[in-house]
Amino acid sequence: MALPRADVLQVSFHAEAGIVKICVLASSSSGNATFIGTGETRILVDAGLSRKELFKRLGAIGEDPGQIDAIVVTHEHSDHVCGLARVAKALGVPVYMTRLTAPCIDWEQHEPKLETFQAGSRFHIGDIEIESFTVPHDAADPVGFCFQAAGVKVGLVTDLGYIPDSIKFHLRGSDVVILESNHDVEMLKVGPYPWFVKQRVMGRKGHLSNDAVADFICMDLDATTGTLVLGHLSEHNNYPDLVHLVATQALRRRSLNSRLVIAAPGAASEVLQF
Numbered sequence: 474m475a476l477p478r479a480d481v482l483q484v485s486f487h488a489e490a491g492i493v494k495i496c497v498l499a500s501s502s503s504g505n506a507t508f509i510g511t512g513e514t515r516i517l518v519d520a521g522l523s524r525k526e527l528f529k530r531l532g533a534i535g536e537d538p539g540q541i542d543a544i545v546v547t548h549e550h551s552d553h554v555c556g557l558a559r560v561a562k563a564l565g566v567p568v569y570m571t572r573l574t575a576p577c578i579d580w581e582q583h584e585p586k587l588e589t590f591q592a593g594s595r596f597h598i599g600d601i602e603i604e605s606f607t608v609p610h611d612a613a614d615p616v617g618f619c620f621q622a623a624g625v626k627v628g629l630v631t632d633l634g635y636i637p638d639s640i641k642f643h644l645r646g647s648d649v650v651i652l653e654s655n656h657d658v659e660m661l662k663v664g665p666y667p668w669f670v671k672q673r674v675m676g677r678k679g680h681l682s683n684d685a686v687a688d689f690i691c692m693d694l695d696a697t698t699g700t701l702v703l704g705h706l707s708e709h710n711n712y713p714d715l716v717h718l719v720a721t722q723a724l725r726r727r728s729l730n731s732r733l734v735i736a737a738p739g740a741a742s743e744v745l746q747f
């Protein structure tokens with residue numbers, strides 16, 4: 474496809490000093506992890522990479538893994554937790570997850586410092602306030618999060634079959650929304666997955682299509698959202714350029730100037746600072 478590539482794969486070392494720093498370290502069907510930090514607190518959301526690769530990507534954005542304060546987990550699917558046991562063991566930091574998700578993790582004989590919460594609850598880690606909310610996905614008790622610190626609100630929701638009104642409500646007022654744009658429906662239909670997997674992905678507890686994201690942008694994206702990060706792209710049923718094109722068209726239809734960042738599979742996104 475001869476569409477222009479977005480310059481989203483570059484890791485910026487030159488961002489102006491900001492208070493809240495965000496980087497999607499990995500985002501795809503084969504691995505997910507996001508860094509959110511302030512001057513005081515540093516959080517990892519999910520650990521779906523090997524310990525070695527995760528620490529390498531943290532180092533590449535100037536973060537010392539030893540300075541991470543906590544890991545927060547969305548759900549137990551392996552693309553979100555495959556490195557969790559080893560990363561938690563290496564860092565010795567608390568791991569926050571819902572009570573129903575905790576028993577689904579293979580801790581590999583490690584005793585984690587577990588901090589369980591109920592989906593829908595709010596809690597603090599250092600100076601970051603975290604709001605959790607239930608998402609429609611085929612896991613034990615999957616959640617999305619809104620993070621607030623220093624007057625900046627970041628909504629993070631991937632792995633969901635559709636966007637219910639309750640999630641649209643939670644995302645309102647976000648300065649940054651990190652949202653799944655998993656597949657192109659036509660590519661999925663003719664793609665390599667067995668039919669039952671295609672049905673799962675397209676189902677109400679599966680994953681969001683590019684078209685579903687376009688509908689969200691056209692109908693519900695808050696004008697306060699200055700940056701929209703699209704991630705969790707399928708490596709078989711999507712292209713970063715296609716995600717960029719569909720979302721850009723939707724933003725134009727809404728006359729929104731939100732900055733669009735595509736978290737492409739295989740590399741960290743650029744570093745966002747506010």
Ligand SMILES: [Zn+2]
Pocket residue numbers: 548550610612632
């Ligand atoms: Zn999942």
Ligand SMILES: [Zn+2]
Pocket residue numbers: 501502505550552553632705
């Ligand atoms: Zn996933």
